[in-house]
Amino acid sequence: MTRWLPFPLLTATLLAVWLILNESVSPGAVILGGVLSIAAVRMLMPLEPPEGRFRRPLAALMLTLVVLGDIVRSNNAVARIILRPGTRNRTSGFVRIPLDLRAPYGLAALACIITATPGTIWVEYDSAGNTVLLHILDLVDERVWIETIKERYEQRLIEVFE
The missing domain is CATH 1.10.12 (Lyase 2-enoyl-coa Hydratase; Chain  A, domain 2)
Structure with missing residues (x-):
């Protein structure tokens, strides 16, 4: 019906x-x-939109606060890279991050978070391997980026959507 x-x-x-x-x-x-x-x-x-559940609103609120803080911090970092002449020799690059998150709305939220944060861009999602390819403006250590995405965003999104 x-x-x-x-x-x-x-x-x-x-x-x-x-x-x-x-x-x-x-x-x-x-x-x-x-x-x-x-x-x-x-x-x-x-x-036929996929079924999704929004669980744990407190976790979503905490994620929102973390994301807003990261956006402000990232804005400052990108502004320093652009405006300071001595920091133009930064290395940008691509990082492939394996994900545990599979909820479609969680993946969409993660894409929005990453793209809204200055200095990072969601480039590609590989559904077969459940990995995401990101472009990072100031890539120093790939391991740090993988841990940051998984611990700061993915774990909280799993709490909210799965």
Whole structure:
């Protein structure tokens, strides 16, 4: 049996975005936004999003704080690399990191975390070997990066999503 409104939170979010973009809460805007939101969510249903569970909100909050701190720290490090003339001889490179995380939403969150942190870019995910390839702006030691990703992010994401 298919529910009439399969993702009510997504529908409400789309409606809220519609109303914000239109800068109006008139009855016409609400009705049109509601119809479009419901239609958009129903059109997404054939994609069959993977089942996911969000567990341990406290762990998610701690992960958020860690990520925000790392983003600030990384911004400072990248700014120093760019602005100081003596630090231009840094070596950038690629690191392949083996993952234990398999939850699709956890992998998506990890991709967002890594890409949002200045100096790192998620390049490739190998689903067969469950590894991720990262480009690092200032690569000194590959082992440090592997441990950092696994301990700071992956373990917390496993707590939240698996």
